[in-house]
Amino acid sequence: MIKNIIFDFGDIFINLDKTATALELSKFGFTKITPELDSLMKDYEKGLITSSDFISTTNLILPNATPKQLQAAWNKIILDFPEERLLFIESLAKENNYRLFLLSNTNELHIEQVIENMGINRYNRFQNCFEKFYLSHKINLRKPDSSIYQFVLEENNLKAEETFFIDDTKENTDTAEQLAIKSWNLQVGKEDIINLKSKL
Structure with a gap:
């Protein structure tokens, strides 16, 4: 029972919208989730790093975007x-x-x-x-x-x-x-x- x-x-x-973030990030050179990015996202999902550290580290991987653009792209999934x-x-x-x-x-x-x-x-x-x-x-x-x-x-x-x-x-x-x-x-x-x- x-x-x-x-x-x-x-x-x-x-x-x-599970494709929205990748589509938005592709404007800044994103092509695929690398092992480095996968590990970073999982650590962030577990709360092992702060939001600011997550955005700044992502910014090192995708330097063509501003932190504000990265955050907006990250949140595009939410409908x-x-x-x-x-x-x-x-x-x-x-x-x-x-x-x-x-x-x-x-x-x-x-x-x-x-x-x-x-x-x-x-x-x-x-x-x-x-x-x-x-x-x-x-x-x-x-x-x-x-x-x-x-x-x-x-x-x-x-x-x-x-x-x-x-x-x-x-x-x-x-x-x-x-x-x-x-x-x-x-x-x-x-x-x-x-x-x-x-x-x-």
Whole structure:
């Protein structure tokens, strides 16, 4: 029996344009994610470096852009948060049938952009739906590392077999399933979180 639900954030609740940042950065000479850049982005997502250090180090790799242009390009991925999804999670929280958690690979600049796009009141309404609101840069862990799932389970005394996890990235749901967490790899554009109950 499912008692706990863990939700991803991007492309589950808030819409993302995952190609927008690369397209914008291509104006400044970006062609592909190098191992150096990949490592930098993962460290930033884990909160191991500050936003200013992230931008300044990226600026060394892409010197044709200004720091302001790099930040704007980085945040282009963040789109809108449909109202029906906010109403859905508020309704689910009000029913109080499940313990609800958010677990997202989200860095500081992106969450600041999310709050700016949503407005602080809508963002607070969303955050208040969850018992715990885990952002990777706050807990120094990121998906799909198994340690992040174990952290959430242990900190909240959750049993894996009583827990349901939703994420749009298959690599993330695959790891969760290896830990006996039932998962839904949501297909963006074909499925929507508002139809969650048909999956439980």
